[in-house]
Amino acid sequence: MAQTPRPVFTNIHITQIVKYRMPLAAWVSILHRISGALMFLLLPLVIWLFDNSLSSETSYERFAAVFDTGIGIVPGILVKLVVFGLIWAYLHHFTAGLRHVRMDITHATSKEQGRHSAAFTLVFSLVLTVLLGAKLFGVF
Amino acid sequence: MSERIGSKRLVVGAHYGLRDWMSQRATAVLMAIFTIVLLVQVLMPGPMGYDKWAGIFAPQWMKFLTFVVIISLAWHAWVGVRDIWMDYIKPVWLRLTLQVGTLAWLVGCVGWALQVLWRL
Numbered sequence: 001m002a003q004t005p006r007p008v009f010t011n012i013h014i015t016q017i018v019k020y021r022m023p024l025a026a027w028v029s030i031l032h033r034i035s036g037a038l039m040f041l042l043l044p045l046v047i048w049l050f051d052n053s054l055s056s057e058t059s060y061e062r063f064a065a066v067f068d069t070g071i072g073i074v075p076g077i078l079v080k081l082v083v084f085g086l087i088w089a090y091l092h093h094f095t096a097g098l099r100h101v102r103m104d105i106t107h108a109t110s111k112e113q114g115r116h117s118a119a120f121t122l123v124f125s126l127v128l129t130v131l132l133g134a135k136l137f138g139v140f
Numbered sequence: 141m142s143e144r145i146g147s148k149r150l151v152v153g154a155h156y157g158l159r160d161w162m163s164q165r166a167t168a169v170l171m172a173i174f175t176i177v178l179l180v181q182v183l184m185p186g187p188m189g190y191d192k193w194a195g196i197f198a199p200q201w202m203k204f205l206t207f208v209v210i211i212s213l214a215w216h217a218w219v220g221v222r223d224i225w226m227d228y229i230k231p232v233w234l235r236l237t238l239q240v241g242t243l244a245w246l247v248g249c250v251g252w253a254l255q256v257l258w259r260l
Binding site: 033036037039040043044047050051053054055057060094097098100101104 | 165168169172175189190193194197217220221224242245246249252253256259260
């Protein structure tokens with residue numbers, strides 16, 4: 001029996017990704033991963049903030065001050081930028097995660113639904129990031 | 141598939157995909173609930189300061205929920221980071237090293253977070 005030629009799909013190497021035109025859902029997906037990895041690496045900072053903000057009034061003062069005076073050799077503006085990054089990472093990961101849970105429950109997994117929920121995820125998380133970032137940098 | 145039994149079995153894959161998939165969602169929902177509970181309390185009227193912030197974590201039920209969330213976060217992060225290593229890191233020795241490092245990192249962070257929580 002003759003074998004029907006079947007298509008061969010090779011794995012996409014990470015360096016090839018830049019050449020791909022990624023749909024919105026792909027952006028949400030890779031950003032979900034990047035935001036997760038970022039929060040994983042910055043866990044000690046989050047625990048440090050959790051520790052100092054809660055342990056005592058003195059430590060709370062220290063917690064509040066690092067956004068201006070910095071931690072050790074790290075200047076305050078860099079602390080703010082890193083926390084800004086964490087805010088984005090949390091909001092994106094949170095929204096993209098609930099998107100997955102919703103897809104699992106409702107089976108809203110058509111191409112069109114995926115594009116819509118991906119657009120919602122990006123808009124929702126980025127708008128909230130900008131708002132909280134403005135608060136963090138003292139715009140209001 | 142049916143021929144892959146006994147010594148011919150396919151010895152790849154972790155074989156606990158459903159458990160990981162399920163636990164990642166369950167822990168995600170727990171963390172989302174915690175986020176909303178925390179957010180609602182932060183947005184309650186009153187000036188933000190040490191008293192209000194520490195007051196949120198004072199009740200036993202909040203400590204209970206925070207404990208659950210710390211464990212959930214570590215479990216969730218383990219599944220996610222392990223996925224990243226499995227997708228991109230092919231040499232077994234390096235992947236194993238990174239996985240052990242991830243576990244050590246997470247266990248250390250959980251210990252630190254619980255140390256903070258239990259002295260409140």
